[in-house]
Amino acid sequence: MSTRLFGEPVRRREDSRLLTGRGRYLDDLGAGALAAAFVRSPHAHARVRDIDVSAALDVDGLVAVYTWEDLPERVARPLPLLIPHPALTHGRTAHPLARDVVRHVGEPVVMVVAADRYLAEDACALIEVDYEVLKPVAGLEEAAHGAHLVHDDVPGNVGAHLVQEVPSASGAGAREAVAAAPHRLAFRLDIERSASMPLEGRGVYARWDGTDLRVYSSTQTSTSVRMAVAAALGLPLPHVEVIAPDVGGGFGVKIVHPWPEEILVPWAAMLLGREVKWTEDRREHFVSSAHERGQVQHVEVGFDDEGRVLGLDVTILHDHGAYTPYGIIVPIITSTQLLGPYRIGAYRVEFSSIYTNTVQVTPYRGAGRPQGVFCMERTMDKIARHLGRDRTEVRRVNLIEPHEFPYDQGMTFQDGRPLIYDSGDYPEMLRMVKELIGWDDFERRPGRGIGIACYVEGTGVGPYEGGHVMVTSDGRVHVSTGLTSQGQGHETVFAQVAATELGVPIDRVSVVTGDTRRFGYAVGTFASRAAVMSGNAIALACRKVRAKALRIAADALEADPADLEIVDGLVRVAGTPSAGIPLSTVAVLANPLRYAFDDEAVKATQFAGAASPDRPPVAEGDEPGLEGRDYYSPIRSTFAAGMHAAIVETDPLTAEVRIVRYVVVHDCGRLINPMIVEGQIHGGVAQGVGGALYERMVYDGHGQLVNASFMDFLMPYATEIPMVETAHLETPSPLNPLGIKGAGEAGVIPVSAVVASAVEDAEGIPIDRMPISPSELFELRNRHPAR
Amino acid sequence: MEHEITLVVNGVARRARVPARRLLSDCLRHDLGLTGTHVGCEHGVCGCCTVLLDGEPVRSCLTFAVTVDGREITTVEGLAGPDGMSPVQRAFAECHALQCGFCTPGFLCTVTALLRENPAPTDREVLEGISGNLCRCTGYQNIARAVHRAAELLAEEGR
Numbered sequence: 001m002s003t004r005l006f007g008e009p010v011r012r013r014e015d016s017r018l019l020t021g022r023g024r025y026l027d028d029l030g031a032g033a034l035a036a037a038f039v040r041s042p043h044a045h046a047r048v049r050d051i052d053v054s055a056a057l058d059v060d061g062l063v064a065v066y067t068w069e070d071l072p073e074r075v076a077r078p079l080p081l082l083i084p085h086p087a088l089t090h091g092r093t094a095h096p097l098a099r100d101v102v103r104h105v106g107e108p109v110v111m112v113v114a115a116d117r118y119l120a121e122d123a124c125a126l127i128e129v130d131y132e133v134l135k136p137v138a139g140l141e142e143a144a145h146g147a148h149l150v151h152d153d154v155p156g157n158v159g160a161h162l163v164q165e166v167p168s169a170s171g172a173g174a175r176e177a178v179a180a181a182p183h184r185l186a187f188r189l190d191i192e193r194s195a196s197m198p199l200e201g202r203g204v205y206a207r208w209d210g211t212d213l214r215v216y217s218s219t220q221t222s223t224s225v226r227m228a229v230a231a232a233l234g235l236p237l238p239h240v241e242v243i244a245p246d247v248g249g250g251f252g253v254k255i256v257h258p259w260p261e262e263i264l265v266p267w268a269a270m271l272l273g274r275e276v277k278w279t280e281d282r283r284e285h286f287v288s289s290a291h292e293r294g295q296v297q298h299v300e301v302g303f304d305d306e307g308r309v310l311g312l313d314v315t316i317l318h319d320h321g322a323y324t325p326y327g328i329i330v331p332i333i334t335s336t337q338l339l340g341p342y343r344i345g346a347y348r349v350e351f352s353s354i355y356t357n358t359v360q361v362t363p364y365r366g367a368g369r370p371q372g373v374f375c376m377e378r379t380m381d382k383i384a385r386h387l388g389r390d391r392t393e394v395r396r397v398n399l400i401e402p403h404e405f406p407y408d409q410g411m412t413f414q415d416g417r418p419l420i421y422d423s424g425d426y427p428e429m430l431r432m433v434k435e436l437i438g439w440d441d442f443e444r445r446p447g448r449g450i451g452i453a454c455y456v457e458g459t460g461v462g463p464y465e466g467g468h469v470m471v472t473s474d475g476r477v478h479v480s481t482g483l484t485s486q487g488q489g490h491e492t493v494f495a496q497v498a499a500t501e502l503g504v505p506i507d508r509v510s511v512v513t514g515d516t517r518r519f520g521y522a523v524g525t526f527a528s529r530a531a532v533m534s535g536n537a538i539a540l541a542c543r544k545v546r547a548k549a550l551r552i553a554a555d556a557l558e559a560d561p562a563d564l565e566i567v568d569g570l571v572r573v574a575g576t577p578s579a580g581i582p583l584s585t586v587a588v589l590a591n592p593l594r595y596a597f598d599d600e601a602v603k604a605t606q607f608a609g610a611a612s613p614d615r616p617p618v619a620e621g622d623e624p625g626l627e628g629r630d631y632y633s634p635i636r637s638t639f640a641a642g643m644h645a646a647i648v649e650t651d652p653l654t655a656e657v658r659i660v661r662y663v664v665v666h667d668c669g670r671l672i673n674p675m676i677v678e679g680q681i682h683g684g685v686a687q688g689v690g691g692a693l694y695e696r697m698v699y700d701g702h703g704q705l706v707n708a709s710f711m712d713f714l715m716p717y718a719t720e721i722p723m724v725e726t727a728h729l730e731t732p733s734p735l736n737p738l739g740i741k742g743a744g745e746a747g748v749i750p751v752s753a754v755v756a757s758a759v760e761d762a763e764g765i766p767i768d769r770m771p772i773s774p775s776e777l778f779e780l781r782n783r784h785p786a787r
Numbered sequence: 788m789e790h791e792i793t794l795v796v797n798g799v800a801r802r803a804r805v806p807a808r809r810l811l812s813d814c815l816r817h818d819l820g821l822t823g824t825h826v827g828c829e830h831g832v833c834g835c836c837t838v839l840l841d842g843e844p845v846r847s848c849l850t851f852a853v854t855v856d857g858r859e860i861t862t863v864e865g866l867a868g869p870d871g872m873s874p875v876q877r878a879f880a881e882c883h884a885l886q887c888g889f890c891t892p893g894f895l896c897t898v899t900a901l902l903r904e905n906p907a908p909t910d911r912e913v914l915e916g917i918s919g920n921l922c923r924c925t926g927y928q929n930i931a932r933a934v935h936r937a938a939e940l941l942a943e944e945g946r
Contacts, residue, residue, distance in 0.1 A: 011880060011881070012880070014888065016872070017888075019863075019872060019879055019885070019888075019891060020863065020864065020867055021821070021822070021823020021862065021864040022823070023823070023888050024822075025822075025825070025889065027816070027822070027826070028816070028822035031817065031820065116817075118806070118808065118809075198887070198889075199827040199833060199889045199922070199923050200825070200827065200887070246887075246888065247887065248825070248827075248889025249886075249887040249889060249924055282827065282829060282833075486887055487885075487887025487888065487924050489886070679924075679929060682925060682926030682927075682928045682929065683886060683924045683925050684926075685926055686926030687923070709830055709832070710828045710830065710832035710833055711830065711832055715923070717918045717920070718930065718931060719915065719918045723928055724926065724928060
């Protein structure tokens with residue numbers, strides 16, 4: 001088998017397990033564990049006056065009932081605020097179980113542990129919580145008025161307020177630039193809530209043996225869950241291990257941690273001395289996990305006769321729900337990534353992050369970018385319409401040119417570092433997407449429109465990831481990295497990286513992710529960072545292993561290491577296939593032995609004559625074994641980019657929108673596995689289509705989520721998703737050894753903007769609010785009769 | 788009160804003692820240890836829990852185990868033959884029709900039944916055939932491709 005695997009559409013190594021029912025997801029583990037279930041608040045805002053558990057005590061199989069008052073001090077504390085920021089002046093997080101006040105429907109109030117889930121839910125149903133119902137704060141703008149408060153001590157419901165301003169080259173502020181511009185527009189945009197909605201919900205399973213705690217969690221960050229659990233339970237870190245088993249999708253919601261259940265389930269397992277498991281059900285996922293997207297944006301833009309943006313002034317109201325465990329990452333990303341591939345004259349962005357009595361808001365695939373891209377791309381379309389110019393021409397005059405990289409946008413990005421684009425070729429990308437969709441030849445007619453949207457995605461944020469690579473004496477290569485997998489095919493792509501770097505067949509390589517027993521230092525899987533971060537860290541670790549292998553083999557072959565190569569797992573003198581030794585033998589020689597545990601091991605024993613008696617068996621500065629560990633820590637993010645275009649048809653009677661064609665041009669630097677990248681794009685676009693046409697979280701005035709089921713939250717089926725046509729441009733990142741960017745979130749980012757652009761084109765009606773349902777489009781038609 | 792039932796699962800008679808309210812999905816997963824069948828919504832919409840009941844796809848989360856006493860059930864664990872993965876399973880691997888894999892067992896059961904009924908479905912029939920199963924990862928494009936590929940493989944192998 002060829003070892004040039006980087007860049008090849010290698011079939012996934014995960015699949016045989018997942019296709020035959022041998023995947024191990026959270027709820028597949030822990031047969032016989034006790035089951036936890038939760039009593040959750042039915043009110044959006046209420047004071048807990050009393051909890052009466054007496055009726056539940058008769059349930060056969062009940063093991064324990066816990067309320068906030070039962071929790072020890074460390075466990076009872078508010079959950080951590082994961083990403084503090086100076087502008088987040090009023091950050092608030094929930095207690096693991098409600099203390100006094102509940103602030104959204106679904107907030108956990110009581111934990112029940114019983115012999116099985118049926119019995120635990122029976123007990124939950126018998127627990128009576130006496131609530132004093134308080135005035136709910138529902139609706140983003142109502143919340144911003146501050147008449148009623150989500151948290152008594154947060155005036156105006158404002159958790160954070162941040163202004164970033166980048167003046168023009170001549171030093172003018174954005175407002176000044178808008179006022180002085182030859183053309184000006186002002187408008188408002190709205191985006192509603194959706195959610196990650198992985199098909200596997202969250203879940204936690206814990207076992208305690210009296211000394212060591214093992215926790216399995218359906219998480220996007222096992223290392224950080226481990227630190228959080230150790231801190232909350234007061235355990236020494238070496239006595240806690242956390243494992244992310246097969247995870248049935250994440251899309252952002254599982255990067256949040258520790259969830260209440262991630263603390264409470266291990267705590268109960270320790271207290272009871274029994275294994276305890278909690279598996280989230282779908283209703284719980286809707287009302288107690290996290291949502292995203294909801295924003296109101298006010299835009300003022302000034303531009304010249306060609307459509308060049310001279311000044312852009314954006315004010316954002318961001319709905320962050322009842323708590324802010326993930327800080328203000330989402331609105332920071334919206335306000336910075338809004339700039340897209342464009343050179344904007346002067347820019348001012350201001351956001352207020354507002355509390356409401358709804359489920360907390362944390363990143364969902366795209367993480368604020370879809371809203372920012374919607375804002376900028378609607379702006380571009382409006383400029384074009386105002387000037388009577390082609391929408392792609394207006395974009396073209398604003399694009400950053402290839403010679404301008406690295407391009408500094410003058411802002412601070414979500415990693416606290418400058419927003420400097422590393423590489424790209426946006427004009428070529430625009431040319432490609434126009435050609436792919438047939439932009440210039442498109443035949444417009446009523447009910448048929450074409451749309452486009454462009455984006456830049458900061459990917460591969462730090463601080464770091466690591467990789468460990470070990471070659472064992474059977475010639476197998478064991479790779480581990482700390483970040484987690486939720487379907488991205490990491491076992492395959494990291495094996496491709498390792499096999500390519502080491503020169504071994506891929507079937508000798510195995511990859512473990514998200515298991516703190518194998519790798520303890522990591523950040524997690526989010527922000528399209530896994531391939532960039534762990535891919536590079538594994539490559540660097542492989543290079544260490546390779547150098548050591550060549551050094552040991554050179555000794556054995558009496559050759560110069562510089563003359564050696566590794567091909568198909570054989571270390572040999574370049575061009576002389578006969579003179580070589582297998583990597584397995586190198587691994588044996590790398591570990592000087594006293595005891596021969598098998599025939600191969602004999603070669604490394606003390607009387608085998610391999611080692612010089614004049615030197616210590618393990619040289620100073622060296623280590624036994626053929627293994628290596630390295631880390632990749634980037635100076636700043638890489639910047640992937642893409643442009644999407646679509647053709648839609650709208651039904652003249654029903655106002656139904658049908659996407660006829662959908663094309664994607666995508667640049668994520670060098671591709672490790674094009675098949676997997678395409679799959680990521682397809683899935684992202686599908687989620688984008690859901691967010692553009694179908695999905696929303698519908699809260700009523702009482703703060704009740706009225707569509708909290710798959711019956712009413714319209715996740716698209718195969719019949720709703722278009723075929724996606726893709727083309728790739730590869731501008732390698734200069735920031736990392738492999739030249740890769742990231743691809744995980746890309747597909748979803750511009751879809752609402754593309755669909756709005758196309759529907760607007762088809763209907764001749766401004767589309768300023770997403771998602772758009774047939775009934776909304778129907779209403780819009782009635783309000784714009786003379787279109 | 789518990790009921791003694793016998794389910795013929797993947798060709799093997801399996802006994803279980805279950806309360807009347809035990810869902811078939813829970814019985815398969817937790818009583819019989821066949822965790823390949825997944826539960827995504829417990830209200831019959833997502834299709835993750837689809838199994839074949841006497842050859843027909845059903846939602847095991849909407850079925851009480853006691854109501855299928857004595858019946859034949861095929862789960863994802865029973866799709867592969869003695870020679871390895873079934874054509875449907877192989878087609879899914881070949882076409883990259885799965886990512887996280889959580890919805891996959893339901894799709895595999897659905898598609899196995901679909902192609903038994905209609906060995907050469909049109910594009911439209913494929914989309915309709917899989918339109919009772921949700922997937923959050925793939926965007927369905929490669930799943931649809933895998934259904935066509937599975938049909939080819941089945942035809943080639945004369946099954």
